[in-house]
Amino acid sequence: MSFSDSGTGQRAVPFYCPYCGDEDLRPHPEPHGAWLCGGCRRVFSVKMAGLSLSDKDLEVSG
Template identity: 50%
Template sequence: MSDSPRASVIYYCPFCAEEDLRPVEEPQGGWRCNACARVFTVQLATVDTTRIPGRLREEAELQEGRS
């Protein structure tokens, strides 16, 4: 993952679901929705790798190989 605040583009406003979004300088990494006038940021906290289907299959195969 990148540390850049603009690494991902936001496509929809989380408040009104409109698509008319523009990046703003403050707050850093913020977006302004032109439809509802809200300014917001979105931050990814973590990725729960225990729920990725491919990983679950790999873990099961590793367990079978150890048995």
């Protein structure tokens, strides 16, 4: 299975502002992939840092 990227790097949109919790979010032109919060006026972006696939992460506690 191969990963296909649309060129935007986006997978999903945020549902709320990570700073104030407001849900009034709008796409912002700069930087690429940024969001503007209508509540606190902060501009932020969400970026995936990577995956952790160590054996410890895969253990299921029971």
